[in-house]
Amino acid sequence: MRLRPVAAAVLALAAVAACTGENLFTGPSLGGGLSGVTVAITAPAEGATFATGDSVQVTARVASVNGVTQVTLSGAFATGTSAFVTQVVSVPNSPDTTLSRFLRRAGTTTGSAKIIVQATDLLGGSGV
Numbered sequence: 001m002r003l004r005p006v007a008a009a010v011l012a013l014a015a016v017a018a019c020t021g022e023n024l025f026t027g028p029s030l031g032g033g034l035s036g037v038t039v040a041i042t043a044p045a046e047g048a049t050f051a052t053g054d055s056v057q058v059t060a061r062v063a064s065v066n067g068v069t070q071v072t073l074s075g076a077f078a079t080g081t082s083a084f085v086t087q088v089v090s091v092p093n094s095p096d097t098t099l100s101r102f103l104r105r106a107g108t109t110t111g112s113a114k115i116i117v118q119a120t121d122l123l124g125g126s127g128v
Contacts, residue, residue, distance in 0.1 A: 036065075036127065037062070037063070037064040037066075037068070037119050037120070037121050037126055037127030038061075038062065038063045038064070038119075038127055039060055039061075039062050039117050039118065039119050039127050039128060040060060040061045040062075041058065041059070041060045041115065041117055042059045042060060042061060042098070043057060043058065043100070044056060044057065044058065052105070052110050053105055054105070055102040055103060055104050055105070056075075056084065056102065056103045056115070057100060057101070057102050057103075058073055058100065058101055058102075058103055058115055058117065059098065059099070059100040060073070060098070060099060060100075060117040060119075061096070061097070061098045062091070062096075062097060062099070062117070062119035062127075063095060063096040063097075063119075064095060064119065064121035064122075064125065064127070065095060066121040066122045066123045066125065067093035067094060067095050067121055067122045068091045068093070068094050068095070068096075068097060068119050068120070068121055068122075069090065069091055069092075069093055069120055069122050070088060070089065070090055070091060070119070070120040071088075071091055071099060071117065071119050071120075072086060072087070072089075072116075072117070072119075072120075073086070073089070073103055073115075074086040074087070074103070074115075074116045075103060075113050075114060075115045075116055076113060076114055076116065077109055077112065077113045078111070078113070079109075081107065081109050082106040082107065083105065083106060083109070083113035084103035084104060084105060084106055084113075084115070085103065085104045085105075085106045087101050087103065089101065091119075103115070
């Protein structure tokens with residue numbers, strides 16, 4: 001799962017800042033050991049701003065030597081409240097792919113939030 005913070009600004013604008021989180025991974029590889037499922041959010045660009053209520057286009061590159069089968073895109077405010085409507089995308093067992101989806105705002109809350117992209121591979125390993 002990869003996180004990208006989203007912050008609120010004056011006049012109901014949201015700004016996306018850089019992600020500094022590390023990729024997390026679990027699951028065995030075909031040769032034993034752990035397989036790294038990697039996720040890199042490539043858009044929105046650092047510092048991008050959005051009016052409250054706007055959809056946010058998120059683009060992410062996901063990869064796993066075991067093949068990525070599912071990607072979940074969502075977002076949450078610091079309080080734990082959902083910031084965006086969660087989307088689950090099935091991927092045809094691709095070892096490396098880039099996908100882009102629009103996330104719709106969930107509810108009326110504004111403020112600092114994180115965009116979350118999580119990928120799952122064929123063996124059940126996952127990365128953020």
